[in-house]
Every structure is written in C-alpha cells, then in structure tokens.
Amino acid sequence: MKAMDLFEAYAQNKLPMDEGYIISSFFKEDSTYSIYEIVSYASVKDIYSTSDSLTFQTNGKKLFLLAEPSNYHQKTTEPYCRPKEYMVPFRFKETEHIVCKNQMNIYFGKEPQQAISAFTVFHPEGINFSFLFYVRPDLFDTIEKFLTQTLNQEAGVPRIDAARAAKRLAVLCKEKLTWN
Secondary structure (H helix, E strand, C coil): CCEEEHHHHHHCCCCCCCEEEEEEEEECCCCCCEEEEEEEEECCCEEEECCCEEEEECCEEEEEEEEECCCCCCCCCCHHHCCHHHCCCCCHHHEEEEECCCCCEEEEECCCEEECCCEEEECCCCCCCEEEECCCCCHHHHHHHHHHHHHHHCCCCCHHHHHHHHHHHHHHHHHHCCCC
C-alpha cells in the first residue's frame, strides 16, 4: 500500500510507528486559495486520539505549500500575517515561488519547520483531506504524482504548473524531510 486516509489508517491500526509522511489540505470553499501541510515523522512514542484529531508524540518536520489565486486581495501581505484561515507560517523570503500560466502563485518553504516532541493533525472537514504515505522505494514519486493531481484538480493550478511545483516539492521532501 502506498497511501491511505490518515484517520482510517489509525482506526485500522495501520499507522507506521517507525516513519511516515502525512499530507493535509486546507481548501477554501469560496476560492482556489489552498494550503497544504506535509509532515514527516519518525520513532513515534505514542498517538493520542480525540474526536477531532490525532496527536503524535514524536518529532516532526513540516513543509507548507500555498496556492494563491491571482485575485487574492491580500497577496502583498506576508503569509504569516494573514487572517487565521489564510495564514501560512512563512515569509515570502523563506519560500520558493512559482507564477503559474493563469497567474496563480505557488509558494512553499525552502526549509522545514520543526515540531519538537509532538504535533497534531486535525480531522479534515468538507473537501479537505489528510493522507498517510508509507515509506517505500517509490515514496517521493508517489508524493509527486499525488500533489500534481490534487494541485490541478482541487486547487485549480494548471496541470503543467502543478507538475512543476510537485516535482520541486518532492525533491525538497527527499532532501529535507527524511530521517537518518
């Protein structure tokens, strides 16, 4: 198995405790403004479940991706200063930037953020998702294909730009999110 809904994996006791990758989405219902969070973890000590979340007792490394429509009214405001539902924890200078052929902007962090000792994943609502990706030889190819598809279909990014962003992000994941 390459990937599975995170909460189904937990319910079926199929969460790897040694290492895994989680991709969660935060789509806006009224626009194509989309936020993705990619978390890698290793050596889980415990997992705590509540009705709306899973908390992993372990260290995590997080990368964020922002797909922003060209008509977003606060596009000059640093992502970390935006209203809560649009906030992404990085500054423009800390990101790679792709301008799409439809003038959407894609930003993603150059360096992962560290989650020290624990991190929480909230149960997705609406069209959002949280998928667990299993560590396999084709892990980063699988992440690239997944991101290409969802950036294009859910976030409205033109296919060629979605593929370009997904490729760069998969390389970044391979370089920065792996555990030794």
